[in-house]
Structures are given as structure tokens and as C-alpha cells.
Amino acid sequence: xxxxxxxxxxxxxxxxxxxxxxxxxxxxxxxxxxxxxxxxxxxxxxxxxxxxxxxxxxxxxxxxxxxxxxxxxxxxxxxxxxxxxxxxxxxxxxxxxxxxxxxxxxxxxxxxxxxxxxxxxxxxxxxxxxxxxxxxxxxxxxxxxxxxxxxxxxxxxxxxxxxxxxxxxxxxxxxxxxxxxxxxxxxxxxxxxxxxxxxxxxxxxxxxxxxxxxxxxxxxxxxxxxxxxxxxxxxxxxxxxxxxxxxxxxxxxxxxxxxxxxxxxxxxxxxxxxxxxxxxxxxxxxxxxxxxxxxxxxxxxxxxxxxxxxxxxxxxxxxxxxxxxxxxxxxxxxxxxxxxxxxxxxxxxxxxxxxxxxxxxxxxxxxxxxxxxxxxxxxxxxxxxxxxxxxxxxxxxxxxxxxxxxxxxx
Amino acid sequence: xxxxxxxxxxxxxxxxxxxxxxxxxxxxxxxxxxxxxxxxxxxxxxxxxxxxxxxxxxxxxxxxxxxxxxxxxxxxxxxxxxxxxxxxxxxxxxxxxxxxxxxxxxxxxxxxxxxxxxxxxxxxxxxxxxxxxxxxxxxxxxxxxxxxxxxxxxxxxxxxxxxxxxxxxxxxxxxxxxxxxxxxxxxxxxxxxxxxxxxxxxxxxxxxxxxxxxxxxxxxxxxxxxxxxxxxxxxxxxxxxxxxxxxxxxxxxxxxxxxxxxxxxxxxxxxxxxxxxxxxxxxxxxxxxxxxxxxxxxxxxxxxxxxxxxxxxxxxxxxxxxxxxxxxxxxxxxxxxxxxxxxxxxxxxxxxxxxxxxxxxxxxxxxxxxxxxxxxxxxxxxxxxxxxxxxxxxxxxxxxxxxxxxxxxx
Numbered sequence: 024x025x026x027x028x029x030x031x032x033x034x035x036x037x038x039x040x041x042x043x044x045x046x047x048x049x050x051x052x053x054x055x056x057x058x059x060x061x062x063x064x065x066x067x068x069x070x071x072x073x074x075x076x077x078x079x080x081x082x083x084x085x086x087x088x089x090x091x092x093x094x095x096x097x098x099x100x101x102x103x104x105x106x107x108x109x110x111x112x113x114x115x116x117x118x119x120x121x122x123x124x125x126x127x128x129x130x131x132x133x134x135x136x137x138x139x140x141x142x143x144x145x146x147x148x149x150x151x152x153x154x155x156x157x158x159x160x161x162x163x164x165x166x167x168x169x170x171x172x173x174x175x176x177x178x179x180x181x182x183x184x185x186x187x188x189x190x191x192x193x194x195x196x197x198x199x200x201x202x203x204x205x206x207x208x209x210x211x212x213x214x215x216x217x218x219x220x221x222x223x224x225x226x227x228x229x230x231x232x233x234x235x236x237x238x239x240x241x242x243x244x245x246x247x248x249x250x251x252x253x254x255x256x257x258x259x260x261x262x263x264x265x266x267x268x269x270x271x272x273x274x275x276x277x278x279x280x281x282x283x284x285x286x287x288x289x290x291x292x293x294x295x296x297x298x299x300x301x302x303x304x305x306x307x308x309x310x311x312x313x314x315x316x317x318x319x320x321x322x323x324x325x326x327x328x329x330x331x332x333x334x335x336x337x338x339x340x341x342x343x344x345x346x347x348x349x350x351x352x353x354x355x356x357x358x359x360x361x362x363x364x365x366x367x368x369x370x371x372x373x374x375x376x377x378x379x380x381x382x383x384x385x386x387x388x389x390x391x392x393x394x395x396x397x398x399x400x401x402x403x404x405x406x407x408x409x410x411x412x413x414x415x416x417x418x419x420x421x422x423x424x425x426x427x428x429x430x431x432x433x
Numbered sequence: 434x435x436x437x438x439x440x441x442x443x444x445x446x447x448x449x450x451x452x453x454x455x456x457x458x459x460x461x462x463x464x465x466x467x468x469x470x471x472x473x474x475x476x477x478x479x480x481x482x483x484x485x486x487x488x489x490x491x492x493x494x495x496x497x498x499x500x501x502x503x504x505x506x507x508x509x510x511x512x513x514x515x516x517x518x519x520x521x522x523x524x525x526x527x528x529x530x531x532x533x534x535x536x537x538x539x540x541x542x543x544x545x546x547x548x549x550x551x552x553x554x555x556x557x558x559x560x561x562x563x564x565x566x567x568x569x570x571x572x573x574x575x576x577x578x579x580x581x582x583x584x585x586x587x588x589x590x591x592x593x594x595x596x597x598x599x600x601x602x603x604x605x606x607x608x609x610x611x612x613x614x615x616x617x618x619x620x621x622x623x624x625x626x627x628x629x630x631x632x633x634x635x636x637x638x639x640x641x642x643x644x645x646x647x648x649x650x651x652x653x654x655x656x657x658x659x660x661x662x663x664x665x666x667x668x669x670x671x672x673x674x675x676x677x678x679x680x681x682x683x684x685x686x687x688x689x690x691x692x693x694x695x696x697x698x699x700x701x702x703x704x705x706x707x708x709x710x711x712x713x714x715x716x717x718x719x720x721x722x723x724x725x726x727x728x729x730x731x732x733x734x735x736x737x738x739x740x741x742x743x744x745x746x747x748x749x750x751x752x753x754x755x756x757x758x759x760x761x762x763x764x765x766x767x768x769x770x771x772x773x774x775x776x777x778x779x780x781x782x783x784x785x786x787x788x789x790x791x792x793x794x795x796x797x798x799x800x801x802x803x804x805x806x807x808x809x810x811x812x813x814x815x816x817x818x819x820x821x822x823x824x825x826x827x828x829x830x831x832x833x834x835x836x837x838x839x840x841x842x843x
Contacts, residue, residue, distance in 0.1 A: 057583075059583060095503055095575075095578050098582065099578050099582045099586065101502060101503060101531060101533055101578040101579050102533035102579040102580075102699065102830055102834065103531075104539075104830075104835060105697075105699040105830065105831060105834035105835050106699060108834070108835075109696070109697075109698050109699055109703070114697060116694040116695060117532075117696060117835075118530055118532060118539045119531045119539075120528055120530055120531075120543075121512075121531055122514050122515070122527075122528060122529060123511055123515075129514075129528045132528065133528060133530075133543050136547040136550045136552060137543075137546040137550075138550075139550035139551070139552065140545075140546045140547075140549035141549070142546060142549065165505075168505050168509050168512070169512040171516075172508065172509045172510040173467075173469060176509065285524065286514070286519070286525070286526060287515075287519075287524060288519050289512065289519055293519070302524075420512055421512050424512065424515035425515050425518075425527075
């Protein structure tokens with residue numbers, strides 16, 4: 024039920040339409056693709072995905088926002104905005120945004136602001152990360168630059184999230200089996216997603232007995248180091264042009280109806296709580312208020328499950344489940360098809376993959392596609408299409424210092 | 434003379450006031466200051482600089498935009514937005530922007546868009562780079578990630594700008610002495626600026642005979658590797674609050690009245706011309722149109738003189754001097770006090786220093802201060818204050834693939 028929005032409490036943001044979306048084929052260890060290849064794939068891929076009637080006119084794109092965390096280190100290439108602009112004949116102005124693993128959703132916000140200012144009417148947001156030219160130990164070290172170098176250096180992200188997991192297990196009795204249930208469910212979901220890094224089912228036992236990374240987190244609790252790119256085209260117009268001059272109507276395109284962006288201390292040591300991400304709670308509150316919705320209205324969400332414990336924190340902090348009950352709810356099947364709320368149908372970061380800069384854009388791209396076309400679900404005898412009205416994307420930087428929540432409407 | 438703006442040609446942008454500005458004391462090799470120290474210095478410094486009557490209320494700052502090029506490499510710290518947010522009790526939402534040496538002006542644009550969208554009314558823009566923990570050879574290698582890794586890798590920026598210098602000398606007869614005149618003038622200007630990296634006069638001969646870096650560019654043609662930070666507070670409000678509850682009126686604060694942002698090919702090999710930066714020409718055209726001004730109206734400008742040739746290109750491409758005559762104009766004293774247009778009174782990147790992420794913000798901070806208070810100039814017997822009505826900031830990424838021009842009004 025859509026409620027009356029309190030306009031005074033959260034400033035109004037005009038709704039922006041997602042008129043095209045794309046995820047690179049596929050996320051994974053893409054040794055045959057360079058950073059530039061992945062950028063090109065997303066730019067030209069999303070231009071094809073606006074309409075079934077033909078390619079979108081690239082000149083409609085007035086600016087590009089590119090999300091990436093660490094191409095300066097992984098690929099010796101900074102200044103990525105210039106890399107993407109020169110793919111267009113008209114060289115649209117472009118800006119790169121970084122906020123660790125939240126880079127994608129922060130780029131979304133900068134694009135939304137430019138649209139809402141009236142300066143542009145149609146823009147592209149592109150996320151990319153090409154990580155596997157480094158070995159994964161080195162990649163883990165690069166990623167640790169998203170934590171507090173002065174106070175946490177030496178802690179990898181598995182170690183930081185292991186602390187959060189331990190605290191949650193201690194306070195709420197969250198179990199090893201419940202953590203594993205997140206991974207099992209997300210790997211099962213990834214089977215429905217041709218873009219996923221992994222396409223393999225695991226059992227609770229296999230996850231619980233996978234090799235230890237940082238106690239209690241094991242290999243199958245951790246999202247992988249992936250390559251990939253993603254893009255969306257956002258517009259405040261009612262229609263756009265295809266290359267052949269035809270018009271594409273945006274009437275039935277999904278909209279962004281709510282957004283929240285909140286920050287917390289960078290280092291875990293300074294946080295008020297280790298069993299909640301306060302920035303998720305604040306960002307969600309703002310996003311729901313703006314959308315005039317509550318967590319009960321959301322039928323499907325992509326949440327930031329960089330580790331299994333992160334999904335449990337997210338589904339509690341977003342208000343889908345009472346604090347401390349997220350693990351059991353997952354084990355009970357409440358976050359998969361037929362449950363209370365469908366969490367990470369793409370497979371999430373865990374099984375769809377986590378090319379860092381691409382992740383926040385991919386969440387929105389995946390959900391936009393889902394709202395537009397529904398998702399095919401196998402029943403005993405046939406396939407049926409599930410449709411959704413509202414969807415939520417939840418993107419986290421570091422161990423929770425930056426959180427962005429977007430709410431989409433069909 | 435302010436002309437009628439063509440509203441249809443360039444979309445209108447509401448004017449944003451620069452209500453506070455700060456440059457770290459000073460730019461240079463600051464071995465006693467860390468990246469975090471420089472960020473803190475800028476945040477608390479700019480809060481002090483809004484009013485002489487007391488400190489600005491930090492809660493007025495609704496969001497922070499931070500510009501930085503390569504802290505992930507120089508300082509093992511990405512996710513800088515979180516580093517800056519936690520300095521405020523209310524954790525304002527924050528975003529980091531990168532576009533090589535144009536990071537600062539791109540962060541300005543993201544902030545302006547957020548203000549113009551109506552989402553925020555007062556925000557902070559902060560630029561920082563802490564480079565000297567690396568030795569300068571390594572820093573030069575890091576900076577080369579702003580060029581095209583696939584096509585130019587191995588070329589340092591002195592080498593790329595040396596190509597531009599050679600082309601300009603070949604086509605227009607620009608001389609060694611004219612290049613030196615840029616450096617001599619900017620070092621002289623830096624003597625008026627207590628924040629400058631260098632405070633030393635050089636002669637034409639000293640510059641022309643300094644050690645060779647990349648023919649024809651010599652050591653004193655090149656901007657230094659500097660540490661530093663800078664910040665501005667931007668607002669669309671008419672007044673703000675000080676910590677003690679007093680009101681500060683923004684009536685006489687300088688305004689941003691024009692902005693242009695343009696892109697070109699990343700690699701020099703693809704460019705149409707080596708004797709102009711086309712992105713400067715495009716960005717300036719848009720900025721002037723928006724401001725309803727022409728280059729003739731501008732009395733003072735901070736331009737991107739990463740190398741002496743870059744200033745000559747800039748003053749021609751911005752329309753201050755006819756193409757090919759910028760070198761001679763500089764030698765003739767047309768770009769210093771008493772000349773046609775005052776270029777780089779701060780000393781520019783060459784002599785004030787070039788802490789990359791800070792530079793674009795520093796240009797605006799310096800000019801805002803100049804518009805508000807004028808600049809003290811020594812005459813034979815006394816000091817007089819020169820005042821200005823319009824000022825221009827010109828910030829370049831890489832060898833010209835990204836250019837932003839801002840026009841300010843007193």
C-alpha cells in the first residue's frame with residue numbers, strides 16, 4: 024500500500040525512469056576480456072536493450088557516470104570517464120565515482136542528481152571492475168583499502184565481516200547452518216541467471232565444511248573476485264529515439280521512487296553496534312519515506328551479501344525480518360521463491376559475482392529487468408512467470424560505512 | 434558587459450554561492466602531515482572561513498563531495514568519502530569523484546548538480562592529494578595512469594606534454610624563452626601567495642637551463658609533486674548559521690555563474706589537433722554562454738599549467754589570446770599584473786603546487802577569496818588592493834581528455 028509521503032521530512036526527488044539495463048555476459052574470471060572490453064560491452068549492450076525495435080540512438084546519452092573501485096591498481100588505468108566518453112562520437116561529459124563496493128549506487132545518485140537538476144534528461148550509468156589480472160590474495164589486499172587504513176590495516180574484509188558474524192552469533196544465537204543457508208539459497212538462485220559467476224548447487228553441509236577463511240566465515244560464505252560490467256540508462260523524458268529515427272515510449276519503464284544514502288564510521292572499532300549496520304537502517308528509512316512505502320511492500324530485493332552474514336544483517340536492518348531472526352528465516356525458506364520476500368534472485372554477490380564497481384549498477388539493472396519482464400520460475404510441470412511491483416536495491420561500501428538503498432516501481 | 438543568455442542553447446543552471454573557501458597551509462612536501470591530516474585541515478579550515486564572526490555550524494553541511502586521484506595507490510586508502518563523513522557528528526552523505534587532474538572540478542560539478550536538484554541546499558567540496566610518501570619517479574608512474582594505458586603506456590606526462598610543446602613550437606614558432614616566461618611569471622606570482630609550494634624567483638635563463646626532463650620541457654617547466662588539500666562550501670541559500678546561533682548572510686558571497694565540461698580522446702594519437710585542447714574550447718564555449726560573458730569580460734583566471742606549454746595552450750583555447758600568440762603575450766607581460774588578463778595569480782600548478790585532487794577545488798577556492806577580498810599588489814611606495822568582478826577556473830584531466838571551466842562572479 025502506497026502511503027502519503029511526508030514531503031517535509033525527506034526532500035522530494037523527481038522520479039527517474041530506467042529505460043535500459045544491461046549486465047555483461049557474464050560475471051566471472053574473464054581472462055579473455057580487458058577492462059576496456061568490459062566497458063565497451065556495457066555501453067553497446069545497454070544501447071541495444073532500450074527497445075526490441077532497434078538500437079538506441081547514442082546521441083540521446085547526454086552524460087555518462089562510471090563506477091569503479093580500483094582500476095588504478097588492478098589495471099593501471101585511472102581517468103576512466105575519458106575511456107568511456109570516447110566510445111561515443113559526441114563525447115558526452117563523464118564523471119567517475121568511487122565509494123568502495125558502493126561505487127555503483129553512488130554513481131546512480133550522481134546521475135539522478137544531474138537529471139533532477141534539469142541539466143540532462145537522459146544519461147548512462149556504467150559500473151565495471153576487472154579484478155582477475157591480479158591473483159586473489161593481492162585483490163583481497165587491494166579491497167582492504169576500503170577499510171580504515173590507519174586503524175584496521177592488516178584486516179582483510181573476510182576478517183572484518185567475521186567479527187560481525189561472531190557478534191551476531193553471540194548475541195542472537197545465529198548458527199553455522201543459518202549462514203550456510205544464505206549461500207545455498209543464493210547459489211540456487213544463480214541457476215536462474217545466465218549472467219552468474221557460478222552455476223552450481225551446494226548443500227548446507229558443503230558450505231559448512233568448505234575451507235576456513237576467517238572464523239566463522241568459510242570459502243562458500245564469501246563472494247568471489249569477479250570481472251564484469253553493467254549499465255543502465257536513466258531518463259526524465261517520456262520517450263527517446265532509436266538510431267533509425269523511430270521513437271521508443273518510456274511509459275512502461277520501471278521508475279526509481281525512493282533513495283537513501285547514509286554513512287557510518289569507517290572502522291568497526293568506532294561503531295555503536297556490531298550486529299546492525301546503522302547506515303543501512305538510516306538509508307532504508309529515507310528511501311522508504313521517499314517512496315511512501317514500508318518494508319512490507321517490497322516483494323523482491325537485491326542486497327549486499329559480500330559475505331553470508333552481510334545478507335542476514337541486511338534483511339534485518341532493512342526491516343524484512345526482526346533483528347536476530349534473519350538467519351532462521353533464511354533457513355526456513357522465507358527469502359527464496361514462495362517465501363516472505365525474495366532476496367537476491369540474481370544469486371547476489373555470493374553467486375552472481377562481485378565485480379566491485381559493477382555491483383551497485385548490476386543490482387538496479389537486474390531489478391529493472393525483473394520488474395519489466397518478471398522472472399521465469401520452474402514449477403513441477405512447467406514454467407511460470409512471477410511479476411513484481413516494487414523492488415529494493417541495497418549496496419554497501421566497506422564494512423558498512425557507506426550504504427545506499429534504492430526503491431524501484433514497475 | 435553581461436550579455437543576454439541564450440537559454441535554449443545551454444541549459445540554465447541556477448547560480449550557486451561559494452560561501453566559504455580554504456586552502457591548506459601550505460602546498461608542498463608535507464612530511465609531517467598524513468592524508469587524513471590534510472582532509473581534517475580542509476574540513477575544519479573551511480568551516481572557520483565562512484564568517485569572521487565565528488565558526489560555521491557543521492550541521493549546515495548536508496553532503497560532502499571529495500576529489501582525489503590516487504589515494505588507493507599513494508596511501509592505501511580508498512573509500513575516502515567515509516573518511517570525511519566521520520569527521521562530522523551527523524555523518525553527512527558523501528561521494529568521491531575522480532577524473533585524474535580534473536577530479537576537483539568534477540567534484541564541484543557533482544555538488545552543483547545536487548544543489549540544483551534541490552536535494553541539498555549547502556554542501557562541502559573537498560580536494561586532497563598526499564603524494565610525497567612515494568618518491569617522485571613512482572608518483573610520475575602513478576600519474577601516467579591518467580593517460581591511455583593501452584596506447585600510451587610508458588609515456589609519462591612530461592613526455593606527452595613535450596609532444597604538445599614540440600607541435601606548438603613547430604606550427605607557431607613558440608620559443609624556449611616564451612615557455613620559460615610562463616614559469617618565471619608564475620613563480621613571481623607565488624610570492625604573493627602564502628599557500629604556495631615555492632617561494633623563489635627564477636630568471637628566464639635559469640628556467641631555460643634547468644635540467645632536461647622531456648625535450649623541450651625542463652625541470653622548471655613542470656609542476657611539482659605536492660601534498661595539499663582545499664575546500665569550498667557551496668550553497669543555494671541566502672544565509673546560514675554559525676555555531677553560536679548567529680546568522681551569516683551570503684549576500685556578498687561570490688557566485689558560480691557558468692560551467693562547461695567537455696571530453697576528448699584519451700590518447701594524443703587520436704586527437705584532431707596537437708596545438709589546441711579541443712575540450713578546453715568546448716568547455717569554455719559552454720561556460721561563457723551560460724554566464725552570458727565572453728573571454729573579454731574575464732579579468733583573472735586560474736588555468737591548468739601542469740607544464741608551461743599547458744598554460745600557453747589554455748590562454749589561447751580560452752580565447753584570451755589568438756592561437757599561436759600565447760607565448761609571446763606571456764613574454765610581453767600580458768598575463769601578469771597590469772597586463773591584459775591576470776593568469777594564475779596563485780602561482781598556478783607550477784609554483785603554487787599540484788596536489789592533484791586538490792587542484793580543481795583550490796582554483797575555485799583561491800578565486801572566490803580573490804573576488805571577495807581582492808589581492809594586495811605592491812607598488813613602488815605602497816600596497817594597493819586590486820578588485821575583480823569576474824574570474825575563470827580551468828581544470829584539465831590527463832593531456833586534455835577531460836576539461837572543466839567554471840566562471841565566477843563577485
